[in-house]
Amino acid sequence: MTILVTGGAGYIGSHCVRQLIEAGQKVCVIDNLYRGHREAVPAEASFFQIDLLETERLTEVMKSQRIEKVIHFAALAYVGESVTEPLPYYMNNTAGTVSLLRAMRNSRVSQIVFSSSCATYGIPDQIPVTEESPQSPINPYGWSKLFIEQILNDCSHSYPNFGFIGLRYFNVAGCSHDGALGEDHDPETHLIPNCLRTALGQQSHMTVLGNDYPTDDGTCIRDYVHVEDICSAHLLALNALNPQSSRYYNIGLGQGFSVLDVVKTSERVTGHEIPVEFKPRRPGDPPVLSASNKRISEELGWSPKYTSLEEIIQTAWDWFRTHPEGYRTETAS
Numbered sequence: 001m002t003i004l005v006t007g008g009a010g011y012i013g014s015h016c017v018r019q020l021i022e023a024g025q026k027v028c029v030i031d032n033l034y035r036g037h038r039e040a041v042p043a044e045a046s047f048f049q050i051d052l053l054e055t056e057r058l059t060e061v062m063k064s065q066r067i068e069k070v071i072h073f074a075a076l077a078y079v080g081e082s083v084t085e086p087l088p089y090y091m092n093n094t095a096g097t098v099s100l101l102r103a104m105r106n107s108r109v110s111q112i113v114f115s116s117s118c119a120t121y122g123i124p125d126q127i128p129v130t131e132e133s134p135q136s137p138i139n140p141y142g143w144s145k146l147f148i149e150q151i152l153n154d155c156s157h158s159y160p161n162f163g164f165i166g167l168r169y170f171n172v173a174g175c176s177h178d179g180a181l182g183e184d185h186d187p188e189t190h191l192i193p194n195c196l197r198t199a200l201g202q203q204s205h206m207t208v209l210g211n212d213y214p215t216d217d218g219t220c221i222r223d224y225v226h227v228e229d230i231c232s233a234h235l236l237a238l239n240a241l242n243p244q245s246s247r248y249y250n251i252g253l254g255q256g257f258s259v260l261d262v263v264k265t266s267e268r269v270t271g272h273e274i275p276v277e278f279k280p281r282r283p284g285d286p287p288v289l290s291a292s293n294k295r296i297s298e299e300l301g302w303s304p305k306y307t308s309l310e311e312i313i314q315t316a317w318d319w320f321r322t323h324p325e326g327y328r329t330e331t332a333s
C-alpha cells in the first residue's frame with residue numbers, strides 16, 4: 001500500500017515522509033514546490049510536481065500509484081500573510097482540499113489524515129485548549145482550516161467509509177535529530193528561525209511583534225512542539241485511521257513560552273546575543289495558545305520525545321548553523 005503525502009517537500013511534510021520511509025512505508029509525494037524544496041524529499045519516495053487544484057492530474061496519480069491513504073499537509077501557513085492576502089489562503093487551503101477530496105473520490109481513496117491548526121480556536125476561553133473548546137478563528141488562515149474541518153465532517157456524514165483524522169498542531173519547531181532536514185521558509189516569518197538568523201548575524205535584530213499583550217512580559221505565549229513529535233503523531237494517526245474515523249486531536253506539549261522566553265532560550269543555546277526591537281502587534285495573533293494533549297496521549301498513545309524548549313531550539317540551531325543559506329547551502333557545495 002502506498003501513502004500519498006501532499007506538501008511532502010515542505011517543512012513538516014518532508015520530516016514526515018522520512019519517518020514513513022524509515023517505518024517501511026511506500027510513499028508518493030505531491031507538491032507544487034511553491035514554498036517546498038525538492039531536495040528535502042527522500043529519493044525513496046516517488047515525486048510529482050502537481051498543484052492541489054489540478055484535480056484530474058491528482059486523480060491519475062492516485063490511480064497509477066495505487067494510493068490507499070492520504071496525509072494532507074499542503075497549505076499556505078502564515079498567519080500574518082493570511083490577514084493581508086486572504087484569497088490565496090481560501091484558494092490553496094480550502095478549495096485545494098476540496099479538489100483533493102474530489103480526486104480521492106474519483107480514485108476510490110477514502111481515508112485521510114489532515115493537518116489542522118490551533119489557529120481554528122481563535123482566542124481560547126480556557127488554557128490549556130481542549131478539542132472541545134469553541135472554534136472561532138481570528139485570521140483567514142484559521143478560517144481556511146476550520147472550513148476544511150467542516151467539509152471533512154460533512155464528507156464523513158454523507159459518504160459511507162470516508163474516514164478522517166484531523167490533527168490540530170500548535171507551534172511546530174525544531175529540525176531533524178541528525179541535521180539532515182531543516183526549516184527553510186521564504187519569506188521567513190516564524191519566531192525561532194528569525195531568532196536563529198539573528199544569532200547567525202544575518203539580520204541585526206529580532207523584531208518582537210507586540211509587548212502589550214495580557215501576559216506576564218507582554219509578549220505572546222505559544223506551545224512549541226518538535227517537528228519529529230508532530231510526525232510520530234501522524235504515524236499513530238495513520239495506524240488508527242479506518243473507514244469510520246472522524247476525530248480531531250491537538251498536538252502540543254501543554255506548556256507555553258512567551259516570545260521573550262524564546263529569544264532568551266535561543267541566546268543560551270546559540271551563545272550569541274539576540275538584540276530585539278519592539279514593534280506593534282501583528283494582526284491575527286491570539287495572546288496565548290497552549291494545548292491539552294490528553295486525548296492524543298490516551299487514545300493514540302502519543303508521547304513526545306522532546307519536552308524542553310532548549311532541546312527543540314538546539315535541533316533547529318544545529319541545522320541553521322550548518323545550513324546558513326537553507327537548502328541552497330547544499331546545492332552550492
Ligand SMILES: O=c1ccn([C@@H]2O[C@H](COP(=O)(O)OP(=O)(O)O[C@H]3O[C@H](CO)[C@@H](O)[C@H](O)[C@H]3O)[C@@H](O)[C@H]2O)c(=O)[nH]1
Nearest residue numbers: 077079117119171189190191194207208209220259282285
Ligand atoms: O519575527 C517574529 C516572528 C514571530 N513573532 C511572534 O512570535 C509568535 C509566534 O509566531 P510564529 O512563529 O509566526 O507562529 P504563529 O503565528 O503562532 O503561527 C504558527 O502557529 C500556527 C498556529 O497558531 C500555525 O498553524 C501556523 O502555521 C504557524 O505559522 C507570535 O506571537 C508572533 O507575533 C515575533 O514577535 N517576531
